[in-house]
Every structure is written in C-alpha cells, then in structure tokens.
Amino acid sequence: MKIFLCRLSQPIFIWKLLTIKENNLRETEAYVYGSLLVISSFANAILYNWYIFNLRNLSMKVRIACSSLIYRKSLKLNKNNISKTATGQIVNLLSNDLSRFDKLFLQIHYLWAAPLEALIILCLLYVMLDPKGTLGISLFFAFIPIQLYMGKKYSDFRLETAIKTDERVRLINEILSGIQVIKMYTWEKIFIKFTNSIRKQEIRYIRKTSYLKALQNAFNKFLSKGALFLCVMVYIFTGNRLQSQYVFVIKSFYNLLQNNMTTNFPEAIKNIAEASVSVKRIEQFLLYNEIKHNKIQEMQPKKGVYLEKISARWSSAVSDTLSEISFEATLGQLVTIVGTVGSGKTSLINVILHELPLAKGRINIAGNISYASQEPWLFGGTIKQNILFGQPLDDVKYEEVVNVCALNHDFELLPYGDNSIVGDRGITLSGGQKARINLARAVYRNADIYLLDDPLSAVDASVGKQLFNECILNYLKNKCVVLVTHQLQYLKKSDIIYLLKNGKIIASGNYEHIRNCGEDFARLLNKEVEYEDNSTDNAMNQKLLNQKEEKQFYENRSFGTIPLKVYFSYLLSGGWCASSVIVIMFIVSQSLLSGVDYFESYW
Structure with missing residues (x-):
C-alpha cells in the first residue's frame, strides 16, 4: 500500500x-x-x-x-x-x-x-x-x-x-x-x-x-x-x-x-x-x-523378523512373486536364505524392508534394521564417509568394523587410506572392494536385525571366508542376521536355512534336516556355483598404487573472464542469417520505441 x-x-x-x-x-x-x-x-x-x-x-x-x-x-x-x-x-x-x-x-x-x-x-x-x-x-x-x-x-x-x-x-x-x-x-x-x-x-x-x-x-x-x-x-x-x-x-x-x-x-x-x-x-x-512401516508389537518374546503366511507381488507381475511364506528370525540366530536365481530371495528381503507391498498375511519387525544391498553402491565422498553414512564416529567401533570387513590392507594401498575420495573423479575401486565397503556400512550401524543380500559373491574365496567367520559369525553373533547367499559352503554354520523355489518355501530347518528333505536341495548342492573372478581385486590393488594423487583435488576448470569466442559460437549456433535478423529487429524495435517518445515530446 x-x-x-x-x-x-x-x-x-x-x-x-x-x-x-x-x-x-x-x-x-x-x-x-x-x-x-x-x-x-x-x-x-x-x-x-x-x-x-x-x-x-x-x-x-x-x-x-x-x-x-x-x-x-x-x-x-x-x-x-x-x-x-x-x-x-x-x-x-x-x-x-x-x-x-x-x-x-x-x-x-x-x-x-x-x-x-x-x-x-x-x-x-x-x-x-x-x-x-x-x-x-x-x-x-x-x-x-x-x-x-x-x-x-x-x-x-x-x-x-x-x-x-x-x-x-x-x-x-x-x-x-x-x-x-x-x-x-x-x-x-x-x-x-x-x-x-x-x-x-x-x-x-x-x-x-x-x-x-x-x-x-x-x-x-x-x-x-x-x-x-x-x-x-x-x-x-x-x-x-x-x-x-x-x-x-x-x-x-x-x-x-x-x-x-x-x-x-x-x-x-x-x-x-x-x-x-x-x-x-x-x-x-x-x-x-x-512404504508402510508396521509398529513393533511388544507381544513378541524376542526382537527379530516374523512373517505369517504372507503373499506379495510386484506391480508388473501377473502372479504372486511370493506365496504363503512363513518366516522367523530372532536375536542370536544366523538365518540363511538360498535358492536358484529368480526364486524370490531378494523379494523376501524387500518384503521385510516394506519395499514390496503385501497382498495378504501379517508381518512384524521387532527391532531396528540395517541393510546391505545386493548391488554395492558408493556416493561421492571419502571411504570413511561412505562407511559412517551420517552416523557419529566411534574410533574403536570403526576400527573393529574395518578389520572384520577386511579393509585394512586396501587402506594401506590407497593414496590417502580411508580418506581417499571415491565416486566421480575419485579412486576407482573393484567390485569386491565396493562390496566390502557396502557391508561395512551396514555393520557399522547399531541395529538389531542385519539383512545381508548376497554380500560374499563379489569377493574371492579367502576373503569371503574371512568375512563370514569374523564379521557374520563372530562380530554379529548376538544379532539377528538374515543372509542371502549362493555359496552353499556356509550353510553348515547356519542356525536356520530357508530353501526357496518359485516364490515358495519348500523346506526349512537346520543343515542336516534340509539335506535330507528331498532331491531339490541335493541338486542345488551338486550344482556348480559360479564365482565372480576375484582376481580383479588383486589387479585393482596394483592399479590403485599407480593412480595420481592429484586426481582427488584437481578438476577441469577455467579461470578469468569468458572469452568472446564463446559468445560468437553461441550466436553462430543459430546460424548467421537468423542471428543477424534478430539483432537488426532488436535495433529497429528499440529505435521505434525511442522515436515515439521523442516525437511525443517534440509534438
């Protein structure tokens, strides 16, 4: 006003x-x-x-x-x-x-x-x-x-x-x-x-x-x-x-x-x-x-995951992806999910994470969840920032996690250790190194339930054995661990094994019980498991030593004023004729507007 x-x-x-x-x-x-x-x-x-x-x-x-x-x-x-x-x-x-x-x-x-x-x-x-x-x-x-x-x-x-x-x-x-x-x-x-x-x-x-x-x-x-x-x-x-x-x-x-x-x-x-x-x-x-989060029901005697006859499907699926699944995993248990490719193992993890909506059944998650995805991912920043992922730094816990995830040797090879930058314009890591950082991120988080979706497939046999024994069996022994894996040599040490086929649990129990349940598991055991060639880890280790340190800090930049050729190239991108006509029309238009004011004052 x-x-x-x-x-x-x-x-x-x-x-x-x-x-x-x-x-x-x-x-x-x-x-x-x-x-x-x-x-x-x-x-x-x-x-x-x-x-x-x-x-x-x-x-x-x-x-x-x-x-x-x-x-x-x-x-x-x-x-x-x-x-x-x-x-x-x-x-x-x-x-x-x-x-x-x-x-x-x-x-x-x-x-x-x-x-x-x-x-x-x-x-x-x-x-x-x-x-x-x-x-x-x-x-x-x-x-x-x-x-x-x-x-x-x-x-x-x-x-x-x-x-x-x-x-x-x-x-x-x-x-x-x-x-x-x-x-x-x-x-x-x-x-x-x-x-x-x-x-x-x-x-x-x-x-x-x-x-x-x-x-x-x-x-x-x-x-x-x-x-x-x-x-x-x-x-x-x-x-x-x-x-x-x-x-x-x-x-x-x-x-x-x-x-x-x-x-x-x-x-x-x-x-x-x-x-x-x-x-x-x-x-x-x-x-x-x-995502719909179910409230924790205190009636459960232990913290863990409880699924009761659940069915779920993806939006693009014609039939149920998972059907009549009953599943239970509590504190102190190592629960392993196995099955052929496409049997519904990752879909079951997504149901627990509330990523896949239920068609029917009941689900109860009693406790906090930490998740390591099947495909490891990194964001632009240091390795330490990727592991902490916003959590406060506890030096003792951080060293323990780095040790059980077999990252100490990698940090020695990197130019700046765990302060090396990864992501865009950063250090290039192998698939196995990314998988271990991805696992360390999940393990560092203080949770009751750990969902590990095939974290051992991208590492070699010796590193995989170290991760399983020191990280999963020892460091997380008091937690509820749900492990998805194709590597059947680790099943003997699992408390409960769930065998999935075509979205259904066809068998569950300890190793001896599953082994004697029928020919499906025998065929799965006898099937040759293809491991990813982990020699890339060793090759990448040598490659890391040869990377230039300046790569972390210097980017392609230009300083000073913008040269005139940039403006000329911008104008020429529209063509000589069109650019000239636009400039001439602008001059004529402004001249006519100014001429109107001049004539008006003269008149």
Missing part, C-alpha cells in the same frame, strides 16, 4: 507543478511539490526493493520446503512407485517445476494490485482532468479477457512441454545407463534418432509458448501508447484545446498502468498458469504410495 501511495502521488505532484500559473501557486509551494516528487520517487525505490527482497526470501523458503518434501518422498516410495518414477522426472521437478515458484511470488500480488491501481487512476483522472481522460483505461480492461485466455494457453503448453521433457530426460538417463551396450552394438544413430524425435516434440511446444509470449509483449507495447493516443484524439475531436499539462499528466498515469496492467498483470497470469501445472505435477508425485 505504501508503494501504491508513492507511485500514485508522483503524477499528482507533476500536475501541480505544470499548473503553477493557472492555480496562482507561490514559488515556495512549487519547491514543496518538487521536493515531494523527489522524496516520493526515492521512497518508492526503497520500498520496492525491500518488497522484492522479502518476496524473494519467501519464494526461496517455499522452494527449499518443497525440495525437502520431494527428497523425503523419494526416500519413502515403495518399489512399485519407484519403477514408475525415473530419476530424470525427480530432477525435472526439483530444477524446472520448483523454479516456477520464484517468479510466482514476485508477480502474484499484481493479480489484484494492478486492477485496483487502474480503478484508483480512473477515479483520479475523472476528478483531476476530464471524464474523457478515462477512456484509455477502458482499453486496458478490454484486454483482460485476452490475457486470461493467453494464461490458459500458457498452462496447456507448459503441461505438454513438461511431459515431453520428462520423456526426454528419462530416455537420456536410460541411454547413459546402458551406453556400454549401445556402443558395443553400434546403436548410436538409432538412439540419436529417438532422442531428436522427442526433443523436436518438446521444442514444438516451447516454440508455441515463445510465439504466445511474443504476442503478449506486442500487446504490452501497444496498450499504453494506444490508450494515450485514444485519449488525446477524443480530447481534440470534442473541441478542446490540447494543453501540455493534460498530455503529460495522462502519460504519467498511463506509464504506471503500463508497468502493472500490460507487464506485471499478464506475467502474473502466466506464472500462475505455469505454477498450477507444476503444483499438480508435484502433488501427483507426493501422492504416490509410501
């Missing part, structure tokens, strides 16, 4: 100064009005920047809050919804959709402020000058339905653009994930064709949005000049003598309307339309089903 008063008072002070002789004002009053004009302009600048500063803070807080919601939601999605959501879609939500809120909060108040200011100016013109001076404002109001229609089209184009952008980002993500296969089969041109096809569809909607924006800008330039022209012509043709104070006061009021009614008001409609699409997309993502 204070900004309104400062803006609206300026044309009034100009009118007072231009009518000094007619109103017989004294010289001191002229100085007063001149000073008030300067003060109002200064106050308007201060208040406007303070207003923008607060709105930017508000939009930043909303954006951070929504980013946090999306991050938290992505961590809570169950497996069925994760399969529907690509990483590129989440990145698009965070980078593209949330950026709409920045512009929205800067412009949204003009949706009511601009029409209100137009009504106030309408009343001032009617009182101060002549009813004919209000005719030009009708032109502004006449274009409001057109601006609303453009806002609706903005919303439609924004939605179509977002859909095509998601498709393109998803395809690019899949191409990068499988680039080795694409290169091996020389499918580059095929996938380039797919990518270009989707990009052309995306550009088509972007081009339509740009045309609409250009049309809106043309209306904005026309409205203020057209409204002034209409007022002056009506004033002259009704037999009045044109006076300078009349023209300049109307121009001052219409300049205020030009900023709000022809620029900020349409921008507010456009930003609201685009933000509404972003809100719907974010809402759709936030409404995806989350």
Whole structure:
C-alpha cells in the first residue's frame, strides 16, 4: 500500500507543478511539490526493493520446503512407485517445476494490485482532468479477457512441454545407463534418432509458448501508447484545446498502468498458469504410495523378523512373486536364505524392508534394521564417509568394523587410506572392494536385525571366508542376521536355512534336516556355483598404487573472464542469417520505441 501511495502521488505532484500559473501557486509551494516528487520517487525505490527482497526470501523458503518434501518422498516410495518414477522426472521437478515458484511470488500480488491501481487512476483522472481522460483505461480492461485466455494457453503448453521433457530426460538417463551396450552394438544413430524425435516434440511446444509470449509483449507495447493516443484524439475531436499539462499528466498515469496492467498483470497470469501445472505435477508425485512401516508389537518374546503366511507381488507381475511364506528370525540366530536365481530371495528381503507391498498375511519387525544391498553402491565422498553414512564416529567401533570387513590392507594401498575420495573423479575401486565397503556400512550401524543380500559373491574365496567367520559369525553373533547367499559352503554354520523355489518355501530347518528333505536341495548342492573372478581385486590393488594423487583435488576448470569466442559460437549456433535478423529487429524495435517518445515530446 505504501508503494501504491508513492507511485500514485508522483503524477499528482507533476500536475501541480505544470499548473503553477493557472492555480496562482507561490514559488515556495512549487519547491514543496518538487521536493515531494523527489522524496516520493526515492521512497518508492526503497520500498520496492525491500518488497522484492522479502518476496524473494519467501519464494526461496517455499522452494527449499518443497525440495525437502520431494527428497523425503523419494526416500519413502515403495518399489512399485519407484519403477514408475525415473530419476530424470525427480530432477525435472526439483530444477524446472520448483523454479516456477520464484517468479510466482514476485508477480502474484499484481493479480489484484494492478486492477485496483487502474480503478484508483480512473477515479483520479475523472476528478483531476476530464471524464474523457478515462477512456484509455477502458482499453486496458478490454484486454483482460485476452490475457486470461493467453494464461490458459500458457498452462496447456507448459503441461505438454513438461511431459515431453520428462520423456526426454528419462530416455537420456536410460541411454547413459546402458551406453556400454549401445556402443558395443553400434546403436548410436538409432538412439540419436529417438532422442531428436522427442526433443523436436518438446521444442514444438516451447516454440508455441515463445510465439504466445511474443504476442503478449506486442500487446504490452501497444496498450499504453494506444490508450494515450485514444485519449488525446477524443480530447481534440470534442473541441478542446490540447494543453501540455493534460498530455503529460495522462502519460504519467498511463506509464504506471503500463508497468502493472500490460507487464506485471499478464506475467502474473502466466506464472500462475505455469505454477498450477507444476503444483499438480508435484502433488501427483507426493501422492504416490509410501512404504508402510508396521509398529513393533511388544507381544513378541524376542526382537527379530516374523512373517505369517504372507503373499506379495510386484506391480508388473501377473502372479504372486511370493506365496504363503512363513518366516522367523530372532536375536542370536544366523538365518540363511538360498535358492536358484529368480526364486524370490531378494523379494523376501524387500518384503521385510516394506519395499514390496503385501497382498495378504501379517508381518512384524521387532527391532531396528540395517541393510546391505545386493548391488554395492558408493556416493561421492571419502571411504570413511561412505562407511559412517551420517552416523557419529566411534574410533574403536570403526576400527573393529574395518578389520572384520577386511579393509585394512586396501587402506594401506590407497593414496590417502580411508580418506581417499571415491565416486566421480575419485579412486576407482573393484567390485569386491565396493562390496566390502557396502557391508561395512551396514555393520557399522547399531541395529538389531542385519539383512545381508548376497554380500560374499563379489569377493574371492579367502576373503569371503574371512568375512563370514569374523564379521557374520563372530562380530554379529548376538544379532539377528538374515543372509542371502549362493555359496552353499556356509550353510553348515547356519542356525536356520530357508530353501526357496518359485516364490515358495519348500523346506526349512537346520543343515542336516534340509539335506535330507528331498532331491531339490541335493541338486542345488551338486550344482556348480559360479564365482565372480576375484582376481580383479588383486589387479585393482596394483592399479590403485599407480593412480595420481592429484586426481582427488584437481578438476577441469577455467579461470578469468569468458572469452568472446564463446559468445560468437553461441550466436553462430543459430546460424548467421537468423542471428543477424534478430539483432537488426532488436535495433529497429528499440529505435521505434525511442522515436515515439521523442516525437511525443517534440509534438
């Protein structure tokens, strides 16, 4: 409101100064009005920047809050919804959709402020000058339905653009994930064709949005000049003598309307339309089903995992992935899950983690869970940070975990030990080293239940034996350990063994009981187990010694100012002809706008 008063008072002070002789004002009053004009302009600048500063803070807080919601939601999605959501879609939500809120909060108040200011100016013109001076404002109001229609089209184009952008980002993500296969089969041109096809569809909607924006800008330039022209012509043709104070006061009021009614008001409609699409997309993502955590039931005598006749299936599966599974693992037990590939071992772990929703049955998890996934993963940071994973550092426990996970020798070979950086632009590790770091991360966490999904398959026989004896049997002896494995030599030391086939438990019990239960287990025992060639660990150890230490700290960067050739290459990417036409049209457009103001003052 204070900004309104400062803006609206300026044309009034100009009118007072231009009518000094007619109103017989004294010289001191002229100085007063001149000073008030300067003060109002200064106050308007201060208040406007303070207003923008607060709105930017508000939009930043909303954006951070929504980013946090999306991050938290992505961590809570169950497996069925994760399969529907690509990483590129989440990145698009965070980078593209949330950026709409920045512009929205800067412009949204003009949706009511601009029409209100137009009504106030309408009343001032009617009182101060002549009813004919209000005719030009009708032109502004006449274009409001057109601006609303453009806002609706903005919303439609924004939605179509977002859909095509998601498709393109998803395809690019899949191409990068499988680039080795694409290169091996020389499918580059095929996938380039797919990518270009989707990009052309995306550009088509972007081009339509740009045309609409250009049309809106043309209306904005026309409205203020057209409204002034209409007022002056009506004033002259009704037999009045044109006076300078009349023209300049109307121009001052219409300049205020030009900023709000022809620029900020349409921008507010456009930003609201685009933000509404972003809100719907974010809402759709936030409404995806989350992992359901069952409460711990104190009736259980021991902490552990209790499944009672559960059945579960993936969203893409026709039949149940797991059927009529009853499972129990308590503190102090080593429970081993075995079975052929595709028998449902990892799916059973996902049920315990609440990643795979139940179709029927009951599940009770009594205690905290730590999980080592089948595919080891590392994030960009030091090895120590990967093992701690946000947990506070306990030096004694950390040394014990590193020792039982057979990482001491690897730390001696690495340039900076456990402070060596892994991930992008970091030290390259073998599959076995990644698996041991992955296992150490799970073991370091203080939990009651440890779910270990085939952690021994990526290491050699001697290291696997050390991990099983020192880590699983000894260090975790007082914990509930659920081990998925293909390596049957460790089954003799298991307390309970569950044999899975086609999503069903066909046998359970200790080693001797399972061994005598039937021919399925005998066939499984006699089947040759293929171990991954762990010689890569030894080869990688030698490779680590030869890596340059500078690799951790230096990245490819350029310093100083941006060279002119970068700007020229950017312009030339659009072609000489198109770039030249755009520059010429910009110069001609600005010259015509400046010429209008010059001719107006001369006239």
